[in-house]
Amino acid sequence: MEATAIEFNKNEFQQDLIRWFAAEKRDLPWRRTADPYQIWISEIMLQQTRVDTVIPYYTRFVEKFPTLYDLAEADEEVLLKQWEGLGYYSRARNLQAGVQEVAEKYGGIVPSNRKDISSLKGVGPYTAGAVLSIAYGVPEHAVDGNVMRVLSRILLIEEDIAKPKTRKIFEEAVMEIISHEDPSSFNQGLMELGALICTPTSPKCLLCPVREHCAAFHEGKQHELPIKTKAKKTKATQYAMLAIEKEDKVLLEKRPSSGLLANMWQFPMLEVTAETLPLEIEEQLSESFAGEVQSVEKFTSFKHVFSHLTWNVDAYTAKAGNLTLPAQMRWVTAEELELLPIAGPAQKMKTALLQKGDV
DNA sequence: GAAACGTGGTG
DNA sequence: TCACCAAGTTT
Numbered sequence: 129m130e131a132t133a134i135e136f137n138k139n140e141f142q143q144d145l146i147r148w149f150a151a152e153k154r155d156l157p158w159r160r161t162a163d164p165y166q167i168w169i170s171e172i173m174l175q176q177t178r179v180d181t182v183i184p185y186y187t188r189f190v191e192k193f194p195t196l197y198d199l200a201e202a203d204e205e206v207l208l209k210q211w212e213g214l215g216y217y218s219r220a221r222n223l224q225a226g227v228q229e230v231a232e233k234y235g236g237i238v239p240s241n242r243k244d245i246s247s248l249k250g251v252g253p254y255t256a257g258a259v260l261s262i263a264y265g266v267p268e269h270a271v272d273g274n275v276m277r278v279l280s281r282i283l284l285i286e287e288d289i290a291k292p293k294t295r296k297i298f299e300e301a302v303m304e305i306i307s308h309e310d311p312s313s314f315n316q317g318l319m320e321l322g323a324l325i326c327t328p329t330s331p332k333c334l335l336c337p338v339r340e341h342c343a344a345f346h347e348g349k350q351h352e353l354p355i356k357t358k359a360k361k362t363k364a365t366q367y368a369m370l371a372i373e374k375e376d377k378v379l380l381e382k383r384p385s386s387g388l389l390a391n392m393w394q395f396p397m398l399e400v401t402a403e404t405l406p407l408e409i410e411e412q413l414s415e416s417f418a419g420e421v422q423s424v425e426k427f428t429s430f431k432h433v434f435s436h437l438t439w440n441v442d443a444y445t446a447k448a449g450n451l452t453l454p455a456q457m458r459w460v461t462a463e464e465l466e467l468l469p470i471a472g473p474a475q476k477m478k479t480a481l482l483q484k485g486d487v
Numbered sequence: 488g489a490a491a492c493g494t495g496g497t498g
Numbered sequence: 499t500c501a502c503c504a505a506g507t508t509t
Binding site: 170171172174175176178182216219253258272274275316320323328359361 | 500501502503504505506507508
Binding site for chain 1: 488489490491492493494495496498
């Protein structure tokens, strides 16, 4: 005889979840505002990013750009500098584009319906639902990784959450069970539960406020859910990165406006084979710059792992005479180095250079 | 639908 | 060291 499935009582579930959220929720900076613009910022920053990482960025960001118009009018370089180190830099540029559209098309008021808010750059199905429910109290789904994990356990949903189409199943589930009295606390409660109790490994079921509603707990399957297929490993590439110096300046270049680390600054790089020697680097540089680059010396190495690729970098110093620079390159002083948005491996290079005492 | 897109923390 | 993750969106 199989154990009988538990009955899911929607009203009691909502009540238990919302009561728990009210009592146990963390005191986070974006929970102290009702401004849809600031809540929007927090939701963008929190995409694929830990709460503890976001907090200082969020605080600085809303101080720097207190209103939607401050961000709409900001210089992109200043914006990217604020985002430096947070990752996924297109989020920042998309956010600004979205904010500009709200300024121009919606009179500065963040839209309060799914269709309009979803049309904004960088606002996908999750962010739309999060801003709508949290800022405006609209009963809309906001399905992120937490929600899929939590609901896969509570409702015993055994679909692969790594597949894009699976999200729809969870969106429909949320619309079935969301509280219409307090959609904000309901959605945030689901996410907070995922962050604090219903964690990926070793969920704290004995502390869970809704365990009596949980089908997986009832069947002892909480460790088997959610179902999630594995990601594959990243490919590695070898680069030589150059700190080319002239007097008290160093050469930087701005990356292209699309793709990896778009519009961020870096030190000039060459893709190389594993055993490229300084002399060969010097030859390649001479070709690139028409001579005038000397004394290439290796000074450190490091590895940088992106989400989908790995760069193994050998860092070199070099001296330069009069170079004819391509448009995207610039000589910068130590002061300017601090003002430009630099990310990824170039950030490691910068740190190493400053430690070395050059520049 | 798969792949691109960052970074730092954790077991 | 390494896999896996963390409040996803765009192409």
